[in-house]
Amino acid sequence: MRFAFSDEQDQLRRALRRALDDAGGVAAARRAMASEVGHDAALWRVLGRDLGLAGLLAPEALGGAGLGWVEVVAVMEELGAVVAAVPFFATVALAGAALQVAADDAQRRALWPTLARGDATATVAYLAPGADPGADVVGAAARAVDGGHLLSGTLRAVVDGATADLVLVAATDAAGDVALYAVAGDAAGLTRRRVSTMDQTRALAELTLDDVRVAATARLAAGGRDVVARVLDLARIALAAEQLGGAQRCLDLAVDYAKVRHQFGRPIGSFQAVQHACADMFVAVESARSAAYHAGWAADQDLPALAEVAAATSAFCGDAFFRVAGDTIQVHGGIGFTWEHDAHLYFKRARASRALLGAPASQRERVAHHLGLGVEATATAMATAPGT
């Protein structure tokens, strides 16, 4: 039994950390916040091409590294530690998951190499107006026409949606089946608008599709009925790792500050009220770490219980990061309330992240459903005996 990263995975983490430090750490995210596109394109060239992160999940035959979700988890944790504003999550976790589980071989060969080289970015658009991001996906509307499909509808909260070269659009067809459709970022009939957001470290866009025409081969539906749900679950696991990285950095900031900030002639970290707050943060962070690492492993094992694992991990890490980030402001006191201090970047990222793919409450509702709660009595309850 091994519940830790391999030497190669640790090397990847160290190289990534060094590259992020060289770029200025959180300062890079602050620069990206103020930019037009909302992410750091120069940093992404370094990470995506030079470090090979763009091709992390892509098979080697398609120019990728052929690695898995444990590596995605490791990368997301490092990116989260500095609230990095790069299109890794959208391109590799979201779109990568879609290509991994929803695309057939021909579609992979057509779409993946460009992304894996870092020559293009991608994202997944799935959230219809008024929909719960944690509930079953409806997406846009798809209509089969001669030789292809017409897509119409509005999709919200699309990560890096205004800049992505490839958008994988979730849409429901006349038969009620949900699939992903590959749409070029500059497709006719597609309007993209970047939304001004409270968390400025992750660019979101609203996409409007007005009879966007795609070829028949653009429909990604190789993984069966629940394929979009599975894509989102994989993305939730990646996001949970990012939340872990942010939470750990918040705890470090809070503890370091509590050791040096003096009041009443003592470091505030010697006061039990502050100590216990930090201890609670520690428990949240280390538990989130176990959850996120385990989930990465579970994703690579393709366990049948992945949906429950993803829901539980997403709910837990979403809550943990938000609480830890809030407590970090509290431990810092006045300085934590300033724009200059980094605490608010984490706090806002934590707030946005916990809602991005379905709030913890909606993930808990999924878990409850799995446990046979709130469903008809004929449904069989899942045994709660913990499995791996």
Place this chain on the structure above:
Amino acid sequence: MDLRFSADDEAFRAEVRGWLDTQLAGEFRHLRGQGGPGHEHEHLDGRRAWERVLGAAGWIGLGWPRAAGGQGASLLRQVIFHEEYARARGPGRLGHIGEHLLGPTVAAFGTDAQRARVLPPIARGEALWCQGYSEPGAGSDLAGVQTRAELVGRQWRITGQKIWTSHAHIADACFVLCRTDPASSRHQGLSYLLVPMRQAGVTVRPIQQLTGTSEFCEVFFDDARTDADQVVGEIGGGWRVAMATLTFERGASTLGQQIGFAAELDAIIAAARARGADRDAVIRQRLADAWIGLQVMRWNALRMLAHGERGELPREALMTKLSWATWHRTLGELAMDVLGPDAEVTDGAPYQLTTLQQTFLFSRADTIYAGSNEIQKNIIATRALGLPRGA
């Protein structure tokens, strides 16, 4: 990253499971699910006999070093045994204090003569031990121990009071933290004595808890005796030995404990469905949260154990007690809310609590004993996070 047990370990698991299934089918069938925290008063005679069966089969002292008469089993094998024991609903262990606390302590700090005298009866399931640490004036602050021991001739004479001593009324002997230097204070001048319980100078009084039952006792030492060579470690060096005792529990029982927790949660979920309490979205959220919390504790435990296999437990292991105690106490509250008005109705007079009532009430002790939540947080803050000690 590989969170699976090896094929060898799984074979060991099958062996344990087969043995337990056979043994708990016949004479000891009625002991399944009896005893354990909150139920320690149940079936004492049968459980004593059961300890001997465990001992005869070689299951006691699995993790002890071979030189001390144990099997030198890996931490994971110990975990597997605990898991299977819990899954088979084996009776609450009476011998665990001797096996898991005193045994490793004597193996590490005792003389050859002490090892030869103390360990084999524990391994045979014959000797039952209790732990004499807490006192009325020394709870969270254990260094405040006042029980005195004085060497007169070839015997120690012990006077003082211990409290919250599990199994004192059935134990054969007690390891007692005593002040052997009357001029000392705090951590100095303490010694770790092995004291027979069946003697005129020892009086045991069970404490009636808020559950109505008694598993903890008060122990009064009034000129009690033990031989001069019954001190483990150095005279005056008892603090170090006493603290080491507490570190020998390396989490082997954690996963087994979680199987018991899962059974409790199952019962609460079944009650919620049967009563329609799950139509309430808040109850659903709380039940889901409990399930998630249990999964996270399992993932935590696997992570600690995988690390512990390679030596010392990581600093994250410091959160184990705080996590499970808090989770279990919250589960007890949830159980009562699921039952609604019926939560009040007991199984009968005078005070026959239902299982869920027992969980609810006994779990108030979880966050107090073996280091209260507040002490656990102090430990995390200072040892794991390096925050300065409070004034």
